[in-house]
Amino acid sequence: MRSTIVISAIDTHTEGMPTRVITGGVGTIPGDTMAAKRIHFAEHLDGLRRLLVNEPRGHASMSGAILQQATTGDGHYGVLFIEVSGLLPMCGHGTIGVATALVEAGMVPVTEPVTEIRLDTPAGRVVASVAVGGGHADSVTLRNVPAYCDSLDNEVEVPGLGPVRYDMAYGGNFYAIVDLGKLGLPFDRAHKDRILDAGLRIMAAVNEFRRPVHPVDERIAGCKHVLFLDPASEPAHTRHAMAIHPGWFDRSPCGTGTSALLARQHARGLLADDQVLQNDSFIGTTFYARAVETTTVGDRPAVVPAITGRAWVTGTANYLLDPTDPFPEGFVF
């Protein structure tokens, strides 16, 4: 076999959603912080992301995480989150996949019953506490970056849909939170194409109307995610469909989306201080979320979310690129 690159990976899924954890072959990405590395990677190395997530090595809903040396003194690793739409500041299901892979592969000192892993991400420090039994990762509780509610009861005119009400919240990415029932759409995967179409229209309209910008780090901006709440949801037990740019649904309950929803439920007074939020994905898998601290982001009240979910290793691989391969960056079908 001949190849111009060899990229090693541990493939995982978190409650149904893939994370290709890249453990070697990328080298050190320039930048003092993960946020700086994210910008450098997007500007100079994005072909590598496309090679790893696009067809034929990936697919239209693929995501991954590139491990780097930590950029802080006490971090275990730094992580860049890649997916079909680009590089995310933070990814919850991806972090749960990374933490599971690191424990299962023995890439961190493993202690039972809990192994704590400190990760540097472009959105800031996150800590994964992995419940370990018999040397195996059983579940992961992620202490995420602070989540806050940007605004409630916005209304935007959406071509083809008319006026749409939404709340905007941040949990590592920005999320427009929309009641699916108000659009007259059923919470049913048989209608996924219509729901996705509505999600993409809403994203475009929201970004034009009032593009969200993180108050402390303006490199984090824009809304690429619409969280459609099932109208049958209860305040502490929600079900949702997460539509993501450029046109796919999260299979997991979306860690940063669950964090944003937690902040929104608190901002609406729908949860008691440390009440657990059960958040189910479009395929019926679950994350549990809880505010473990209150804080601020800029001048906004915020909560520190702890998100619990599970991931499983699905394979290990070396990804190659033959010099005659006509698709050196894969392709989108």
Ligand code: PYC
């Ligand atoms: O789990 O945070 C998440 C996530 C973001 C996009 C897809 N999953």
